[in-house]
Amino acid sequence: MANPMEQFKIETIVPLNAGGFDLSFTNSSLWMLITLLAVSAFLFIGTARPQLVPGRMQAAVELLYDFIRDMLRENVGKDGLRYAPLIFAVFIFVLSCNLIGMVPFVHSFTPTSHIAVTFGLAMIVFILVVIVGFARHGLHFFSLFLPEGTPLFVAPLVAAIEFLSFLSRPFTLAIRLFANMTAGHVLMKVFGGFVVSLGAVNIGLGIIPLGVNVALTALELLIAVVQAYVFALLASIYLNDAVNLH
Amino acid sequence: MPQFDPASFVSQLFWFGVIFTLLYFAVVRPTLPKVGKVIDAREAQVGSDLDRAEAAKGAADTLRADHETAMKAARDAAQAAVAQARETAAKASDTQLKALGARLDADAEAAAASLELALGSARAGLETTVAELTSEAVAKLVGIEITPADVSAAIAAR
Numbered sequence: 001m002a003n004p005m006e007q008f009k010i011e012t013i014v015p016l017n018a019g020g021f022d023l024s025f026t027n028s029s030l031w032m033l034i035t036l037l038a039v040s041a042f043l044f045i046g047t048a049r050p051q052l053v054p055g056r057m058q059a060a061v062e063l064l065y066d067f068i069r070d071m072l073r074e075n076v077g078k079d080g081l082r083y084a085p086l087i088f089a090v091f092i093f094v095l096s097c098n099l100i101g102m103v104p105f106v107h108s109f110t111p112t113s114h115i116a117v118t119f120g121l122a123m124i125v126f127i128l129v130v131i132v133g134f135a136r137h138g139l140h141f142f143s144l145f146l147p148e149g150t151p152l153f154v155a156p157l158v159a160a161i162e163f164l165s166f167l168s169r170p171f172t173l174a175i176r177l178f179a180n181m182t183a184g185h186v187l188m189k190v191f192g193g194f195v196v197s198l199g200a201v202n203i204g205l206g207i208i209p210l211g212v213n214v215a216l217t218a219l220e221l222l223i224a225v226v227q228a229y230v231f232a233l234l235a236s237i238y239l240n241d242a243v244n245l246h
Numbered sequence: 247m248p249q250f251d252p253a254s255f256v257s258q259l260f261w262f263g264v265i266f267t268l269l270y271f272a273v274v275r276p277t278l279p280k281v282g283k284v285i286d287a288r289e290a291q292v293g294s295d296l297d298r299a300e301a302a303k304g305a306a307d308t309l310r311a312d313h314e315t316a317m318k319a320a321r322d323a324a325q326a327a328v329a330q331a332r333e334t335a336a337k338a339s340d341t342q343l344k345a346l347g348a349r350l351d352a353d354a355e356a357a358a359a360s361l362e363l364a365l366g367s368a369r370a371g372l373e374t375t376v377a378e379l380t381s382e383a384v385a386k387l388v389g390i391e392i393t394p395a396d397v398s399a400a401i402a403a404r
Contacts, residue, residue: 005248010254010258021260022256023257025257026261028261029258032261040273043273043274044273047281050280050281052284061277061281062281062284069285084282089274092269092274093266111258114254115250116254117262121262121266178249182247
């Protein structure tokens with residue numbers, strides 16, 4: 001049975017070295033590039049001729065964009081709409097990476113199953129929150145760490161906890177996405193291995209893990225979408241802290 | 247797990263940075279705001295259309311109310327006119343009937359009077375005729391000459 005971790009292996013395609021850093025173009029880079037091309041095609045075709053009564057592609061783009069704008073309007077308010085393009089970019093990147101990683105037969109790779117990439121995404125959100133927070137509120141942004149009505153004698157403890165939880169956000173954001181993607185792909189690979197090993201014993205036995213894998217594929221597609229949604233939702237909730245300070 | 251191999255971190259982060267920067271600045275920023283503008287324009291259009299429809303509905307409602315009051319007034323006027331006409335007609339026929347009745351009564355009275363007159367003259371004629379006949383019959387049968395005046399006096403005396 002193939003090692004279920006093998007699918008996550010980074011393979012160098014074009015070796016590249018700059019200033020002692022290994023910047024090689026790898027399979028991860030390739031699939032991120034494919035994602036970029038797919039998203040570009042989607043967005044450029046969808047917005048080629050924006051019309052009041054949208055065509056199919058424009059309606060599809062609008063559906064996703066409206067989804068993000070509604071999420072921001074609900075969680076942040078009117079001021080949050082300024083950040084809709086950035087949150088949309090994060091959302092569509094995660095969604096496309098997750099979904100394209102599910103394409104079978106083409107040796108596809110899921111960049112979002114790697115913590116380096118998800119951490120990069122999480123840092124974008126984190127840095128955005130910090131910049132927006134300080135830009136809008138200056139040093140008053142620190143009051144985020146002291147919820148209103150905290151009794152004075154527990155204030156240091158509360159502030160410490162709040163500060164820690166604030167700092168841990170990029171990590172939880174990164175690990176949640178990476179772990180979900182990794183676990184799902186490992187599970188599919190494991191059951192795929194079962195199909196072969198049990199099928200070799202008896203063809204009828206192989207059907208059972210195959211059926212499980214069919215169900216898992218549907219589940220993974222759901223998780224691919226849900227995790228992109230969760231990532232964007234948490235990003236907008238964190239953004240709300242920066243814009244409105246609780 | 248290849249995910250925790252730090253050797254690939256720099257390359258992954260570098261390419262992620264490059265591709266996400268491209269995605270945001272070269273793809274999302276030039277395209278998405280166009281759709282956002284269209285969505286806002288559509289919302290504004292739909293809002294103004296709804297407002298216009300609301301105003302038109304209000305105008306239609308007032309028109310219908312006006313029409314209804316006008317219809318009601320016209321109906322009332324027509325009913326009043328009909329009632330009036332009926333009343334005048336009834337009054338006119340009443341007077342006519344009364345006049346006709348009076349004329350008929352007068353005619354009947356006149357007829358009765360002339361009948362009485364005719365009856366009186368007929369009776370008088372009858373009496374003279376009877377007296378003459380009687381006097382002639384007496385003259386022929388008995389041979390006594392008596393005048394009709396005597397006969398009349400004799401009849402009146404009985």
